[in-house]
Amino acid sequence: MDREASRLGEGPSARRMEPLDRDEALRLLSTVSLGRIVFTQHALPAVRPVNHLVEGENIVVRVHDGSALASLLAPSGIPGVVVAYEADAIDPETHLGWSVVVTGYATPVADPEEAQGYARRLRPWVAQTMSRALRITPDLVTGFRLEADPPAPVTLCGS
Numbered sequence: 001m002d003r004e005a006s007r008l009g010e011g012p013s014a015r016r017m018e019p020l021d022r023d024e025a026l027r028l029l030s031t032v033s034l035g036r037i038v039f040t041q042h043a044l045p046a047v048r049p050v051n052h053l054v055e056g057e058n059i060v061v062r063v064h065d066g067s068a069l070a071s072l073l074a075p076s077g078i079p080g081v082v083v084a085y086e087a088d089a090i091d092p093e094t095h096l097g098w099s100v101v102v103t104g105y106a107t108p109v110a111d112p113e114e115a116q117g118y119a120r121r122l123r124p125w126v127a128q129t130m131s132r133a134l135r136i137t138p139d140l141v142t143g144f145r146l147e148a149d150p151p152a153p154v155t156l157c158g159s
Contacts, residue, residue, distance in 0.1 A: 014148070014149035015095065015096065015146050015147065015148055015149060016146075016147055016149055017144045017145070017146060017147075018144060018145045018147055019142075019143070019144050020098065020100065020142075020143035020144060020145060022141045024143070025100040025102075025141050025142065025143035026054060026057055026100075026102075026138075026141060028089070028098050028100055028143065029054055029059070029087050029100045029102070030053075030054035031089070032087050032088075032089055033051050033052065033053070034049060034050070034051050034052070034087065034125075035049070035050065035051075035052050035059075035085055035086055035087030036048065036049050036050070036085070036086045036087070037050050037061060037069065037083055037084070037085050037106075037136075038083060038084040038085070038086065039069070039081065039083045039084075039106070040081075048069060050062075050069070051122065051123075051124070051125055052085070052087075052122070053118070053121060053122050057137070057138050057141075058135050058136060058137055058138070059085050059102060059135070059136040059138070060109070060118050060122060060133055060134070060135050060136075061122070061133070061134050061136070062118060062119065062122050062124060062132065062133050062134070063131075063132050063133070063134055064131050064132070069134065079105055079107075080104075080105030080106050080107040080137065081105065081106045081107075082103070082104070082105060082106075083103070083104065083105070083106045083136060084101055084102065084103045085101070085102045085103075085104075085136055086099065086100065086101045086102075087099075087100055088100065090146065094148075095146060096146050096147060096148060097145070097146055098143060098144065098145045098146065099143060099144060099146075100141070100142070100143035101141075101142050101143065102136060102138045102140070102141050103138070103139055103140040103141075104136050104137045104138040104139045104140070105136070105137050105139065106134050106135070106136050107134070107135055107137065108132060108133070108134060108135075109132070109133035109134065109135050114133075115132065115133045118133040119133070
């Protein structure tokens with residue numbers, strides 16, 4: 001859209017970005033079930049959509065052996081692999097909503113009982129057996145809410 005159309009009021013409504021604090025960002029993240037995990041594959045950034053659940057501050061996703069995400073299942077004893085996780089809920093018509101990005105360390109869920117619990121609660125969206133679970137422990141949590149600007153106050157002239 002050109003500047004003239006925007007200036008004439010034919011463009012998008014005025015919006016502002018309000019930052020989210022850590023607690024609110026994690027709360028919003030727990031209200032959706034789909035996000036995108038960002039990781040390194042062959043020294044290049046890679047992104048995969050995955051379903052997730054939030055437990056406390058941790059994000060849990062399931063992976064199957066042989067997948068690109070399986071490379072994130074580092075051996076126990078190391079701090080994990082750095083990843084980012086993004087999820088959002090933005091209305092395509094109003095362009096209002098929120099986005100959250102979590103940066104942290106991905107580690108395998110090593111306890112078999114805990115992994116089984118996630119298997120019951122986190123169903124895959126594809127017809128593949130998800131054999132492992134991956135826990136993302138957040139280090140940095142950022143987010144913003146896209147909000148409509150409040151209408152300008154009406155000033156009355158006279159008297």
